Amino acid sequence: MRVLASAPAKIILFGEHSVVYGKPAIAAAIDLRTYVWAEFNENGAIKIEAKDIRVPGLTVSFSEDEIYFESDYGKAAEVLSYVRQAIELVRKEADANGKGITVSITSQIPVGAGLGSSAAVAVATIGAVSRLLGLELSNEEIGKLGHKVELLVQGASSGIDPTVSAIGGFIHYEKGNFEHLPFMELPIVVGYTGSSGSTKELVAMVRGTYEEMPEVIEPVLVAMGKIVEKARDVITSDLDEELRFAQLGRLMNINHGLLDALGVSTKKLSELVYAARVAGAIGAKITGAGGGGCMYALAPENQSEVATAITIAGGTPMITRISREGLRIEEVLP
Ligand code: MEV
Known part of the structure; x- marks a missing residue:
């Protein structure tokens, strides 16, 4: 089998x-x-x-x-x-x-x-x-x-x-x-820096800073949690799409700033984030553990301009879609 x-x-x-x-x-x-x-x-x-x-x-x-x-x-x-x-x-x-x-x-x-x-x-x-x-x-x-x-x-x-x-x-x-x-089509562009980060090392690095100065890091983590709850309210609200995207974009930018504060951004990640914003993305941030890896930008009006800006800044853009399906059994052969 x-x-x-x-x-x-x-x-x-x-x-x-x-x-x-x-x-x-x-x-x-x-x-x-x-x-x-x-x-x-x-x-x-x-x-x-x-x-x-x-x-x-x-x-x-x-x-x-x-x-x-x-x-x-x-x-x-x-x-x-x-x-x-x-x-x-x-x-x-x-x-x-x-x-x-x-x-x-x-x-x-x-x-x-x-x-x-x-x-x-x-x-x-x-x-x-x-x-x-x-x-x-x-x-x-x-x-x-x-x-x-x-x-x-x-x-x-x-x-x-x-x-x-x-x-x-x-x-x-x-x-x-x-x-x-609720499922929504997100007009995003993912930008790959071309270098990889180790999730294990980045999580351990943040843990180290947290243990050294919990009174400084805890409020940052609490603020990140509040960003998520605000984003959920926006996503599930009946605001029109333009307003929802505008608010989500602002929340992305704040979330990126806090991730940068935790030390998980890199020069290249920041360059891709700023290149995307300058090209008209409403918001842009790291996605995942950071230390290299990817950022993503929300660009309802101008996905292809943002993708070009990411390329010029030295990244690899990917226009991806949300997948409704998770794990799939594709084939079972006797
Ligand atoms: C990695 O994709 C996301 C992290 O938050 C680690 C985790 O959630 O296990 C950095």
Whole structure:
């Protein structure tokens, strides 16, 4: 038997980092996906192959026996630890320890770009392997297992990335609970800096500053939580679209300033954010952990001008759409 599952990337619209401290966040699944094939093997081992994994500047294919942990190729190799933990967790759930499983991954989601590639890989792996082992798990349960995988590999995680990858759409997330927000087409442009940041290191860096000076950082996190609640009110309000976009744009700009204050922006991220604003975006901010990775801009009137400005500033623009669908079982072959 062979099973193919796929899971989407995500963008965090508001509330990255503060969500790790129990504050709310808003995220959406987007239409870039990771595909995972799972099948049994005879030798009882876990075997993992990665094909066409995108890292800054190149696309790589490799198997677990030939991992290199330096440079950006190493970033791609880190993906394998999510896959291995995901398979082990599902084997345990299914009481199938020792069952040989081979997994093959291909991904359209750049690694380390803040678009949730690790979570999508974990969620698609759990989806494919659980179906292979005959476990009937809902997408929500798979998201929760994906959160466990992130905690095992990263040490700290809010769980928002695997949740949105598993269930799809547009969500408000707080302390493990999510709620779908009314679907709206968001005219956004994502700008990739071309370099990757480590979520684990950035979350640890913010934690370090928090522990050193909680009286300074706590109000910043509280303000980020308030931005998210205001954004939810705007999204669910009956204001006309123009007004809603204008308010969301202002909230994005404030959220970006606070992320910069936490130290997770970079020169390149800020350049892309300002280039987008100068080209007419209503709002622009980092999305995801920062330290490289991506920003996004809200540009209802001028997506293509903003995309050009991002290119001129040295980034790679992507015009993406929100994906209503999360984890999907694509094929089950006998
Ligand atoms: C990463 O996409 C978002 C962070 O808030 C980490 C997390 O929520 O686990 C930086």
